Amino acid sequence: MFSRLQRGVVVTGISLLLLSVVVPAQTLYKYRGPDGEWVFTDREPLTEDEVEVRELPGSDRGQGVSLQRQLLNGRWQLIADNSLLVPVQLMLSRVDATEKAKEWILSPQSRTVLESGEAGDAGDGRYRYVWLPGDPAAQHSPDQPYRAPFPAAVSHRVSQAYPDARTHTTADSAYAVDIAMPIGSNVHAARGGTVIDVTSNNYRSSDSLESxxxxxxxxxxxxxxxxxxxxxxxxxxxxxxVRPGERVTRGQYIADAGNTGFSTGPHLHFAVIRNAGLKMVSVPVEFALAGGNSVAPTAGMMLTAY
Incomplete structure (x- = not known):
């Protein structure tokens, strides 16, 4: 999911469709090992007896909102396609006009007619637009503290949390929590919800965002x-x-911790964010403690999952 504002200029003198970039999927094999244990691997097993094959989606960063103009029966329509599994806030204005930009909340996986009119009455057909996932009316309201995102009774150290801001210097990361976890440690859902985006095909890391x-x-x-x-x-x-569209429950195993992307060592970066009006901002979170209490994470503390 995008944490930065997406911008574009569309010339719609003729019917135009902006195409998404599709990254080939990966294959995951699941089968029983010699001792009855479940084995997950990207390598094809020697036997295909009782093997479940799943196509793991690659990065879908090419997806999102696309605009097209269509002409039908002497009338034109400017249409927005939202391919994402969440609402999207869209702001649109004509390049050749001075009126105030218009705004829409596009429903998940929807097609919305933004403007329409008689043929020849579309100005120069150029539009400027920005969009960001999420409904700005959404408010952070968990019904219980978040579960630490790893197996129950396991403890890991918080390496960075608000107000420590060594690398969390943007609005969408200000309240993010970094948890030092060895590569391969189990990562569990801190709260239930629906998977909307998965990127799984990266294997390198760097201490520079520019790389x-x-x-x-x-x-x-x-x-x-x-x-x-x-x-x-x-x-x-x-x-x-897990895959996009799948419903997960609080405490469900979703992945392994690693050291991919902008990272100086193995850890999990966890954040809860919302669209605050064409701007993604992180929100404070508290993790559950034993006995029904909760705690705000701080750098250096040992966090245990309950």
Missing amino acids: ADGAAANVVRIVHDDGTFAIYAHLNWNSIR
Whole structure:
């Protein structure tokens, strides 16, 4: 899911469709090992007896909102296609006009007519637009503290949390939590929701955001029932066990911790964000403690999952 504003200029003098970039999927094999244990691997097993084959989606960063203009029976329509599994806030204005930009909330996986008119009455057909996932009306309202995102009774150390801002210097990461976790450690959902985005095919890391490797973290993004998004980042290569559209429950195993993307060492980057009006901002979270209490994470603390 996008945490930065997406911009574009569309020339619609003729019918035009902006095509998404599709990254080939990966294959995951699941089968029983010699001792009856479940084995997950990207390598094809020697026997195909009782093997479940799943296609893991690659990065879908080419998806999102596309605009097209169509002409039918002497009338034109400007149409917005939202391919995402969440609402999208869209702001649109004509390049050749001075009127105020118009705004829409596009429903998930929808097609919306933005403007229409008689043929020849579309100005020069050039539009400027920006969009961002999420409904700005959504408010962060969890019904209980978040579960620490790893197996119950396991503890890991928080390496960065608000107000510590060594690398969390943007609005969408200000309240993010970095948890030092060895590569291969199990990552569990901190809160239930629906998977909306998976990036699973990266395997390198860098301590520089400017490098291609620094921008290429493996990520799972989950939308909660209140419209906020959870981000689980720097996951291990080819370890993600969920797919877009899948409903996950609190405490469900979703992936392995790793060291992909902008990272100086193995850890999990966890954040809850919302669209605050064409701007993604992170929100404070608290994790559950024993006995029904909760705690705000701070750098250096040991966090245990309950």
